[in-house]
Amino acid sequence: MSSMIHDGLADLKIDLNYYHVSNKTGFMLDHPLTELPAYFKPWENIASSVASLIERRELRNVVLKMPLLDHNKLTGHRQLRLAHLQLAMIASGYVWQDGDVNVPKVLPKSVAVPLYYISQHLGIQPILSNVDLALANWNLVDHKGPMDFDNLACIYHLPGGAESDWFFIVNFMAEYNFAKCLEPMVNILEVLDNYQKLPVGDVTQRDRIVDRLVKQLDGLLAGILDMQYSLTRMHDKLAGETFYKVIRPFFGGWGGEGGPMPDGLVYEGVSENPLKFCGNTGAQSSTLQLLDTLLCVEHDQEKRDTILLMRMYMPTAHKRLIEDIENRKHKLRHLVTSSHVDSLTEAYNKSLSAVVKFRTGHLQLVTKYVLMPARKLTQDNVENLDLKGTGGTNLMPFLKGLKQDTLDATTFAQRRNTYFGLTFGVLVAVAASVAVGLVVRLVAKK
Secondary structure (H helix, E strand, C coil), rough: CCCCCCCCCCCCCHHHHHHCCCCCCEEECCCCCCCHHHHHHHHHHHHHEEEEEECCCCCCHHHCCCCCCHHCCCCCCCHHHHHHHHHHHHHHHHCCCCCCCCCEEEECHHHHHHHHHHHHHHHCCCCCHHHHHHHCEEEEEECCCCCCCCEEEECCCCCHHHHHHHHHHHHHHHHHHHHHHHHHHHHHHHHHHHHCCCCCCCHHHHHHHHHHHHHHHHHHHHHHHHHHHHHCCCHCCCCCCHHHHHHHHCCCCCCCCCCCCCCCEEEECCCCCCCCCCCCCHCCCHHHHHHHHHHHHCHHHHHHHCCCCCCCCHHHHHHHHHHHCCCCCCCCCHHHHHCCEEEEEEEHHHHHHHHHHHHHHHHHHEEEEEEEEHHHHHCCCCCHHHHHCCCCCCHHHHHHHHHHHHHHHHHHHHHHHHHHHHHHHHHHHHHHHHHHHHHHHHHCCC
16 A cells, blocks of 8 residues: 555645655646657647737737647647646637637637647646646756756746746746645644654653644745745746736636636637636635645635636646645644644644745735726726636635635634643632632631
8 A cells, every 4th residue: 555645544744645646846847848759740830939929919820820739749638738728828829819809609629629639538628728828838957957047948938038037937936836845744644643652641752743743833834935035036027017908818728707818718629618717816726725734724715716616727646635635634733732742833824824824915016007007098909808807706805805814724723722821820720819809708707
């Protein structure tokens, strides 16, 4: 039996390989391919020219001449992921080439058919999303060099030039830095299981396990803070109006009220009825969902419905990892709030506070790169996109709600531990009051 948590075995040590997760790159595709076999060269040629073809308003004409290739000739996970990236880039460019003006109602079968069935095979959606742009579109300039801001590059490019690439490089680094959270996470889950197995009176072993848990939470904290730092680098090389006017339109989905495609998009050769999908959004990243799950951050049903919807845009194995940890019997919050150990409560709250800091940073980015440009450009042809996030959510209320839920989890841990301290204090105060009363009575009798 391998050490995975599946088939109902919720307390075994996690094998990250089973979930297609790398200790080095996290949820990012490890060593993504940069080219497919020669048969698929037409896809590569167009995908590599998407930005320039859009700028010349020629992409749609080129796509209409694109041959329908047999996607069944693809072999292996990495070929499928690269093909999905190429076709999703082409599809997004085809739809949004002219912004909200003259949006096509049909995606040609040369793109629609392979994109749809490749997506079915991968368990993701047939639209450009986080699984493509943040997880599979990266490459190293110097393959012997480090994974850092100066050595990362995009395989394919959206309009916006170096500023557009910088947006994705920052996201690459946030995902990469999340990988530092994985070893502490696995160790935390193992510690939780071991803690429950200890004899009730074994105080020494319990103290050692709590100390180990504090150490792992410190490691988790360091990873989250590195993720948050990555977001702060967005300001270095990306202007607000460039993101809003030039880059963000290509993150749009199809289908839903308030957008230019309320009925969705027909995938020619797949369905005669329009299909609806959310556009690219950070909510499709597995990182924060996994941290919320580990740290037991709870969301109301409305937000949870959105969170579960976003999981449909994650690779199947990544979604399974989140769900398997959700279903584990032993929860971190329960141990923290029942142990009454100050150092453990502090370490837990610090990790939650780091997630709050990350979400605060994200809100600041949304304000700079979406809300402020939207106010200036309300007459622009992409004005509809500022009403909702590209994932279809009411953007700021949703993000603020996630932040508040994280704050509430921090308060919960403090409140529970404070409660026991207050209870003891109240008992002492009552005892002291009774004692004083007795003394007063004795004195009065005398």
